[in-house]
Amino acid sequence: xxxPRIILRAxxxxxxxxxxxxxxxxxxxNTVKLAPSMLKLPQNIGPLRYSGENRYSDRxxxxxxxxxxxxxxxxxxxxxxxxxxxPDGPDSVAACEQFESAKRxxxxxGNYENVVLRGESSRRMGATPDAPLTRExxxxxxxxxxxxxxxxxVTAADGHFFKMRLSLRGEIADEIDEARxxxxxxxxxxxxxxxxxxxxAPPSVPEGAHEASIEMNASGDAADxxxxxxxxxxxxxxxxxxxxxxxxxxxxxxxxxxVEVEGRRAAxxxxxxxxxxxRRSNYFETLARVEAAGxxxxxxxxxxxxxxxxxxxxxxxxxxxxxxxxxxxLAAHEVQSGAHVRINEVRVLPLAPAS
Numbered sequence: 135x136x137x138p139r140i141i142l143r144a145x146x147x148x149x150x151x152x153x154x155x156x157x158x159x160x161x162x163x164n165t166v167k168l169a170p171s172m173l174k175l176p177q178n179i180g181p182l183r184y185s186g187e188n189r190y191s192d193r194x195x196x197x198x199x200x201x202x203x204x205x206x207x208x209x210x211x212x213x214x215x216x217x218x219x220x221p222d223g224p225d226s227v228a229a230c231e232q233f234e235s236a237k238r239x240x241x242x243x244g245n246y247e248n249v250v251l252r253g254e255s256s257r258r259m260g261a262t263p264d265a266p267l268t269r270e271x272x273x274x275x276x277x278x279x280x281x282x283x284x285x286x287x288v289t290a291a292d293g294h295f296f297k298m299r300l301s302l303r304g305e306i307a308d309e310i311d312e313a314r315x316x317x318x319x320x321x322x323x324x325x326x327x328x329x330x331x332x333x334x335a336p337p338s339v340p341e342g343a344h345e346a347s348i349e350m351n352a353s354g355d356a357a358d359x360x361x362x363x364x365x366x367x368x369x370x371x372x373x374x375x376x377x378x379x380x381x382x383x384x385x386x387x388x389x390x391x392x393v394e395v396e397g398r399r400a401a402x403x404x405x406x407x408x409x410x411x412x413r414r415s416n417y418f419e420t421l422a423r424v425e426a427a428g429x430x431x432x433x434x435x436x437x438x439x440x441x442x443x444x445x446x447x448x449x450x451x452x453x454x455x456x457x458x459x460x461x462x463x464l465a466a467h468e469v470q471s472g473a474h475v476r477i478n479e480v481r482v483l484p485l486a487p488a489s
Contacts (some may be wrong), residue, residue, distance in 0.1 A: 168212045172195055173324040175210075180316040182208055188389040196294065205306045206313060210295040222331045224256065224269040224289040227461075230383035230480045232295050233269045233288040240286065246275040255486035257314075259322035263293065266291065268318065269483060273305075275306050283307040285314065291325045346370045346380075346387065347476050354472035358415050360473030365403040368397040371474040380477040387475040391443045395434045399425070417470045432456035437469040 165174040166184050168194075177184040181199040189324035190195045197406025214220065217228055224233065241249050254271040275282060281304035288297045300317060302309055348366040350359060372393045373380050380387055389397060402425060403419040413419070424433045434449050435443070446455055460467075 140482045141244070143227060166199060167465060168199060168210070168296075170214070171292040172328060173212075173292055173322055174298075175199075175320050175328075179208075180313065182206060182313075182317075205303055206309070207301050208317060212294050214294050218293075220290045220293050220295070220331065221290050222266065222289075223324075225480050225482055226290065226384050227480055229269070229288060229290045229295065232297060232439050233271070233286070234382055236286055236297055237271055240271075240273055240275075240284065245276075246277050249273060249275040254483055256483045257287075257318070257486040258488065259318040259325075259489065261319070265322050268296075269319075269484075270486065274309075277486075280304070283310060283473075285310065287318070291331075292328045293331060297322065315456075328345060333428075345477070345479060346373050347478055349474055349476055351472045351474075354470070355415065355417075358418065358472055361401040361404045361415070361418060365397040365401040366473040366475055369393060369402045373475060377481060380481060382481045384461050384477045384480055387477050388440055388442060389475075391435065391448075394438055397430050398429065416462050420464070420467060424459075425458055427463075428452075429456045429459055434461070437467075438471075 138256075165176050166177055166187075167174050167296070175184075180202060181203040183203060185200040185202045187197055187199050191212075194213060194216040196211065199209070199210045199212070201208040215228075220226065220228060223229065237251075237254075240246065241251070246433065252272040254269070256267050257270045258265040259268055260266070266289065270289045271286045273284045273286070275284065283301045283302045283304060286298070287300075288295065290296065298317065299322075300310075300313060302313070348363065348365075348370060350362065354362065365385060369387060369389050371386050372389065377391065398421065402418065402421055405413060405415065405422065421433070424430055429452070431448075432453055434458070435447050435453070436453055436456065
């Protein structure tokens with residue numbers, strides 16, 4: 135790897151947690167022990183030189199290790215977050231949640247400006263087909279007047295999370311491929327020296343439930359269960375056809391606006407298919423009046439709005455007219471949701487091509 139050409143002010147500083155103290159983890163064999171794990175890295179990784187360790191008073195946060203070179207900084211965090219029996223790899227729920235949390239810190243925290251996520255993927259940490267995997271996200275941002283490229287990696291090994299942040303000044307961003315290869319290969323070699331930890335066997339579930347499951351509201355009216363099932367089936371079908379729209383680490387599925395509307399419409403179709411003497415639901419009678427007035431989309435936007443839908447309603451919605459209808463017909467209305475859909479799988483990121 136050729137030496138980077140620009141001297142970079144340290145772009146990343148280890149998280150300022152109370153009680154962080156500087157220690158030296160360098161060993162006499164020219165390695166650095168990544169405590170509290172048993173993994174070791176070389177003191178020199180390409181042009182990067184080991185610069186020190188921070189130990190945190192909260193034992194769950196483990197320790198961090200710094201490497202620096204002209205124009206490059208690398209911070210590596212090793213911790214277990216108080217969890218036990220972490221399986222190896224980046225695709226457990228716990229590892230995925232750590233990755234998403236670290237992304238939010240970059241996107242919403244600190245004093246970064248003009249943050250842009252350039253891409254995210256799974257990446258082999260070595261050149262062999264069976265090399266361990268890590269999750270990767272690449273960002274560009276400005277900080278203190280400097281434009282920078284920053285790469286986040288998160289995986290788990292030896293019962294610990296390994297979170298790494300590599301930063302390069304914009305003028306030397308073309309060094310990224312060489313820096314990535316040397317850093318990840320070093321960690322892959324360290325992981326290979328330790329016994330693997332497999333994920334526990336998943337519990338037995340009905341066929342198809344690995345992807346998504348329907349959870350009915352236990353406090354809901356049992357007489358309305360068929361309508362809410364029709365609603366939930368609509369959401370499940372969409373989630374299966376658009377896996378990229380589900381929660382990254384599994385969990386409750388929040389449907390896009392158009393899907394929420396279609397789900398409520400499917401529930402209404404199920405309600406209207408009943409004989410007249412079977413249509414006695416106060417909620418669905420109200421919803422039927424809303425749809426008959428032409429305001430189902432406006433109802434969903436107003437009563438069921440989520441942050442993911444944004445702040446500006448679709449231009450075709452008649453929000454003003456619906457507000458008048460709501461004031462007259464829905465003054466004491468309480469929205470109901472008798473079911474929700476849970477995604478039971480972590481979203482596996484596409485595998486990046488070998489460098």
